[in-house]
Amino acid sequence: MTAPDPHRQAATLATAVDGTANSRSRGGGMDAAAASLDTDQLIADLFHAHELALVRTALLLVGDRATAEDVVQDAFVGLYRAAGRLGNPGEMLAYVRVSVVNGCRSVHRARRRTFSRPGQHEPEVWSAESAALALEDNRLTLQALARLPRRSREVLVLRYYLDMTDQDIAAVLGVTRGTVSSTASRALAVLARKLKGEL
Amino acid sequence: MTPSELTTIERRIRAAYADAAATVQPEARVSHLPERPPAGNGRPGRTHTMAMASLATAAAVVLIAVAAVVVPGALHSGSARQAGADGGPYTALPGYMVTIPPAGVGSLDIQSAVTGELTGIVRTPVDYLRGGYWYSLAAQGPRTFLAGEVDGNVSFFYRFVLTRDGRVASIRRVGHKIRGVVMGASTTPDGRYVGYVLMRVLSRDRASTALYIRNLVTGKVVASWPIPDNDTVSSLSLDAGGTAMAVSAYTYRPGSTYEKIHNHADLIQWTSVLVPGTSGTPIDKLPAIDQQASSVALSPDGSTLYEFLQAGRVTGSSWRDPSPVTFELAAINVATGEITSVLHTSRAVWRRFIPELALGPAGRYLLVVNNATMARLDIAARRYLRLPGAISRLEINGKDTQGQDGDIDPLAW
Numbered sequence: 001m002t003a004p005d006p007h008r009q010a011a012t013l014a015t016a017v018d019g020t021a022n023s024r025s026r027g028g029g030m031d032a033a034a035a036s037l038d039t040d041q042l043i044a045d046l047f048h049a050h051e052l053a054l055v056r057t058a059l060l061l062v063g064d065r066a067t068a069e070d071v072v073q074d075a076f077v078g079l080y081r082a083a084g085r086l087g088n089p090g091e092m093l094a095y096v097r098v099s100v101v102n103g104c105r106s107v108h109r110a111r112r113r114t115f116s117r118p119g120q121h122e123p124e125v126w127s128a129e130s131a132a133l134a135l136e137d138n139r140l141t142l143q144a145l146a147r148l149p150r151r152s153r154e155v156l157v158l159r160y161y162l163d164m165t166d167q168d169i170a171a172v173l174g175v176t177r178g179t180v181s182s183t184a185s186r187a188l189a190v191l192a193r194k195l196k197g198e199l
Numbered sequence: 200m201t202p203s204e205l206t207t208i209e210r211r212i213r214a215a216y217a218d219a220a221a222t223v224q225p226e227a228r229v230s231h232l233p234e235r236p237p238a239g240n241g242r243p244g245r246t247h248t249m250a251m252a253s254l255a256t257a258a259a260v261v262l263i264a265v266a267a268v269v270v271p272g273a274l275h276s277g278s279a280r281q282a283g284a285d286g287g288p289y290t291a292l293p294g295y296m297v298t299i300p301p302a303g304v305g306s307l308d309i310q311s312a313v314t315g316e317l318t319g320i321v322r323t324p325v326d327y328l329r330g331g332y333w334y335s336l337a338a339q340g341p342r343t344f345l346a347g348e349v350d351g352n353v354s355f356f357y358r359f360v361l362t363r364d365g366r367v368a369s370i371r372r373v374g375h376k377i378r379g380v381v382m383g384a385s386t387t388p389d390g391r392y393v394g395y396v397l398m399r400v401l402s403r404d405r406a407s408t409a410l411y412i413r414n415l416v417t418g419k420v421v422a423s424w425p426i427p428d429n430d431t432v433s434s435l436s437l438d439a440g441g442t443a444m445a446v447s448a449y450t451y452r453p454g455s456t457y458e459k460i461h462n463h464a465d466l467i468q469w470t471s472v473l474v475p476g477t478s479g480t481p482i483d484k485l486p487a488i489d490q491q492a493s494s495v496a497l498s499p500d501g502s503t504l505y506e507f508l509q510a511g512r513v514t515g516s517s518w519r520d521p522s523p524v525t526f527e528l529a530a531i532n533v534a535t536g537e538i539t540s541v542l543h544t545s546r547a548v549w550r551r552f553i554p555e556l557a558l559g560p561a562g563r564y565l566l567v568v569n570n571a572t573m574a575r576l577d578i579a580a581r582r583y584l585r586l587p588g589a590i591s592r593l594e595i596n597g598k599d600t601q602g603q604d605g606d607i608d609p610l611a612w
Contacts (some may be wrong), residue, residue: 040235044232048232052223056223057220059219059220060220064225065391068223073233076233080233110272110578138211138214138218138219141211141212141214145215156212160213161217188200188205188208188209189200191208191212192200192204192208194206
């Protein structure tokens with residue numbers, strides 16, 4: 001199974017969104033109900049094009065699929081509410097990505113409240129049980145990644161899974177490009193030290 | 200860090216992410232676009248999680264049976280995470296079916312569900328000549344399957360994924376070894392849960408059989424039910440959330456030799472739908488649908504059971520009747536036990552009729568196979584389409600050996 005290319009999906013969506021946006025502007029005096037239908041269609045298109053990549057991204061940040069699905073579902077529920085105030089329909093994907101990252105942060109906050117001792121909760125992706133699902137070296141890498149600070153994990157997932165540029169990562173995380181770059185460098189150095197014996 | 204180390208670490212990160220992300224396969228996705236929330240400024244409700252919580256609560260206390268008090272709404276709410284049978288995004292037509300050849304030579308057959316053509320085989324990781332062979336089979340998605348391998352008195356589950364042209368792309372062991380012989384299995388679309396029937400040999404002439412639902416991620420058994428003595432499971436089917444499992448089995452009157460059973464015994468087929476909250480208790484059979492069904496399929500939301508039932512009056516000796524009888528492919532409301540519709544009828548002599556049902560992972564199509572024909576039934580549209588080819592080797596089992604040596608659900612798509 002070939003993983004969908006997030007960039008290609010983004011391009012496809014942008015085309016779809018632009019096309020719909022043009023037809024909307026040509027429509028002129030469209031009533032509110034029709035606009036709502038248009039928005040619903042845009043959101044549905046966005047969901048079908050990006051849900052898989054978003055769930056996978058959330059999975060890499062929270063570590064289990066059920067929670068990842070919940071985070072993405074909540075992001076789309078939020079998108080319905082926010083769609084009206086988003087000036088450009090093309091911003092929807094960016095909005096959902098930010099929502100997913102923020103949702104994952106909320107999950108970690110909730111887990112910290114629930115689990116008094118750090119490390120007690122072992123999500124399935126980097127748990128010992130996942131050995132059957134992932135190759136051993138990948139599991140070790142995932143475990144090392146899971147021990148990184150939150151922002152480092154977010155930067156690495158967006159950079160190495162979604163292949164986003166540092167500029168785009170900065171926009172999603174609400175930090176400067178320099179912060180993204182320095183965070184990534186530090187994270188890679190930490191990982192290199194932890195995995196040194198195996199490199 | 201040297202450039203070489205940087206390259207290596209980046210490659211490892213990408214590989215690890217890709218591997219972890221690949222655990223969510225597009226064909227096994229079960230979430231769907233949430234509904235637009237009602238207007239207002241309130242915080243969006245976590246309906247998804249709440250639905251699952253209420254489902255878990257309901258599952259803990261409710262036995263789904265004809266006379267039981269059940270909460271159909273709570274059960275249905277589980278469909279938020281399940282495949283939709285209503286034209287949702289997961290209604291793709293399965294392209295391939297996989298069968299366990301009765302000859303049992305350590306391989307599974309992969310066939311096109313359109314042409315019937317054999318496109319590939321799945322060999323056991325342990326050479327069958329050294330004792331490994333496939334014993335159970337379940338579909339997880341249109342191209343993802345779970346198979347149980349038995350090696351001596353130990354079983355292992357393997358997950359394999361097919362390429363677009365029906366060959367094996369990858370195969371991996373899932374979970375830990377299970378002591379005993381896994382004789383039949385059914386899994387959820389996310390691959391998290393597996394329901395199976397397990398036989399454990401206790402001594403030379405004594406064995407125990409039980410049904411299990413296991414979480415393959417944690418390795419823990421979620422629920423188990425002992426199978427009554429003298430009963431043999433013939434089919435089982437798990438819903439998409441792993442919260443209900445349908446099972447059909449049959450009872451021969453005890454104290455008979457095989458010869459007597461074969462020629463004179465009564466055969467009582469029974470059906471049940473089990474939920475984890477009833478773990479460990481005797482199985483509560485559904486008497487209203489005790490109509491000699493042998494293959495069951497449970498809808499993804501667990502609300503509807505599909506079975507072939509014998510029409511008319513059925514007795515314990517009906518299975519020996521040499522005259523043709525009518526079989527109805529029925530849709531049964533699990534909560535009430537009532538037949539809500541008859542999707543198809545067939546007429547055949549009981550002992551020559553081998554109905555095998557396999558529900559596509561989307562819950563929309565049923566693959567209906569018997570010794571004579573293979574067909575695809577679009578449940579929503581009630582369209583019954585005969586397919587070219589057949590799984591002829593199912594005939595080797597023959598009706599006469601039904602239940603004696605036959606595989607449990609040897610067909611998955």
